[in-house]
Amino acid sequence: MSTATSIAARQVYGVQRVCAAWDFPRATYYATAPLVPADSPAPIAPGKRGPKTVLDDPTLLALIRADLATSPFTGEGHRKVFARLRYLGGHRVGRNRILRLMRHHHLLSPHRTAVVPAKAHDGRIITDAPNVRWATDGAKIWTTEDGWLWCFTTLEHWNAECLGHHVCKIGDRFAAYEPVAQAVARIFGTAAPQAARGVELRHDHGSQYLTDYFQGQSRYHGFTPSFAFVGEPETNGVVERFNRTLKEQIIHGKSYRNRAELAAAVAAFVIVYNRDWRLEKLRYQSPLEARRSFLPPSFLAA
Numbered sequence: 604m605s606t607a608t609s610i611a612a613r614q615v616y617g618v619q620r621v622c623a624a625w626d627f628p629r630a631t632y633y634a635t636a637p638l639v640p641a642d643s644p645a646p647i648a649p650g651k652r653g654p655k656t657v658l659d660d661p662t663l664l665a666l667i668r669a670d671l672a673t674s675p676f677t678g679e680g681h682r683k684v685f686a687r688l689r690y691l692g693g694h695r696v697g698r699n700r701i702l703r704l705m706r707h708h709h710l711l712s713p714h715r716t717a718v719v720p721a722k723a724h725d726g727r728i729i730t731d732a733p734n735v736r737w738a739t740d741g742a743k744i745w746t747t748e749d750g751w752l753w754c755f756t757t758l759e760h761w762n763a764e765c766l767g768h769h770v771c772k773i774g775d776r777f778a779a780y781e782p783v784a785q786a787v788a789r790i791f792g793t794a795a796p797q798a799a800r801g802v803e804l805r806h807d808h809g810s811q812y813l814t815d816y817f818q819g820q821s822r823y824h825g826f827t828p829s830f831a832f833v834g835e836p837e838t839n840g841v842v843e844r845f846n847r848t849l850k851e852q853i854i855h856g857k858s859y860r861n862r863a864e865l866a867a868a869v870a871a872f873v874i875v876y877n878r879d880w881r882l883e884k885l886r887y888q889s890p891l892e893a894r895r896s897f898l899p900p901s902f903l904a905a
Contacts, residue, residue: 635753663696664704671710675875676852678712681705686887728805728840729760731885732792733897736760736829738805738842739783739812741774746855748861754849754869757782760805760899763882764890765845765873766790770866779811780820785822800825807831807839848876878881 604635622629629836658666670684670692681702688694688701705711730736741755757767767785771778783804791798804826806812821828831839852870859865877890885893 615637625834658694658696660704661693663700664708666692666694667701667704667710675879678851682711682883682887683881686883690887713810728838731761733759733761733894734799734802736803737766737769737783737803737826738785738839739779740806740839740842740846741779741809741811742846742850744850744859746859746861746865746867752862752865753778754846754865755779755782756842756849757786758845759890761839761840762890762893763845763886763896764877765878768869768873770862770869772862774811776811776814776816779809780817781822783826794824796823797825801827803827803829803837805829805831805838805842808833845876848880854878 622632628787666688667684670687685698685701688696737757738760739757741753743751744754746752753771755769755778756765759766766789767782769778769781788794804821836843853868877888881887881889
């Protein structure tokens with residue numbers, strides 16, 4: 604009825620007027636409206652002002668589908684597609700336009716998180732330079748033969764680069780410090796005392812991290828302890844987000860038999876992640892690209 608024309612006013616009734624007359628919420632009307640088929644062409648705004656774009660919607664949609672098909676990751680959103688098309692492919696397209704096309708054709712990731720009120724600790728946990736704050740944490744992963752295994756990781760807060768990882772059966776204090784020791788040797792080239800002096804080491808209040816061994820090794824390498832808030836993993840969000848990405852990409856929906864298989868999968872993913880995972884906070888660079896652009900050429904050559 605909303606599309607019918609009024610005899611007296613000689614205008615269509617419209618959804619607003621019909622819903623008001625029937626005392627029917629417009630939100631309910633739009634929510635129950637049939638979905639647009641996935642293969643239908645995207646609607647073109649009538650009378651669009653301004654210059655015409657180089658890529659029309661069907662061409663851009665084909666580029667989006669091709670990018671998603673060739674990406675080594677799953678469940679990516681429109682920001683990652685925009686980054687690759689704009690900065691790697693050289694296509695000058697808008698991020699909101701890519702979002703519109705991906706939403707219309709049901710190409711967005713179905714995972715959505717609920718919006719929660721801001722907390723007192725909400726703020727900026729990333730740094731403006733490398734080797735200011737690192738983070739470490741562990742996650743448990745199930746295997747068919749070896750049962751539950753631990754995966755410990757150490758992340759750089761500045762560019763979210765995975766600096767060390769360790770998969771083991773017994774997740775004790777020694778295993779928890781293993782990726783930290785790997786990171787020290789990789790970044791500073793030595794395991795000497797005070798090698799990481801001035802670097803904060805962010806971790807939660809897990810039993811492995813509160814032991815005398817872990818805290819003693821941290822002091823030996825020169826780390827400054829930085830504890831996350833109790834019950835609020837957001838304060839350790841860099842490594843928590845990496846663990847979530849790790850599970851989404853290679854754990855969920857897959858099965859591993861033993862520690863060897865899981866360790867090989869994690870090692871392969873870390874290489875791909877550091878090289879190809881693009882982050883908005885890095886201006887859509889990967890962690891390794893951000894490190895190369897930040898450090899002087901003489902340091903990289905050495």
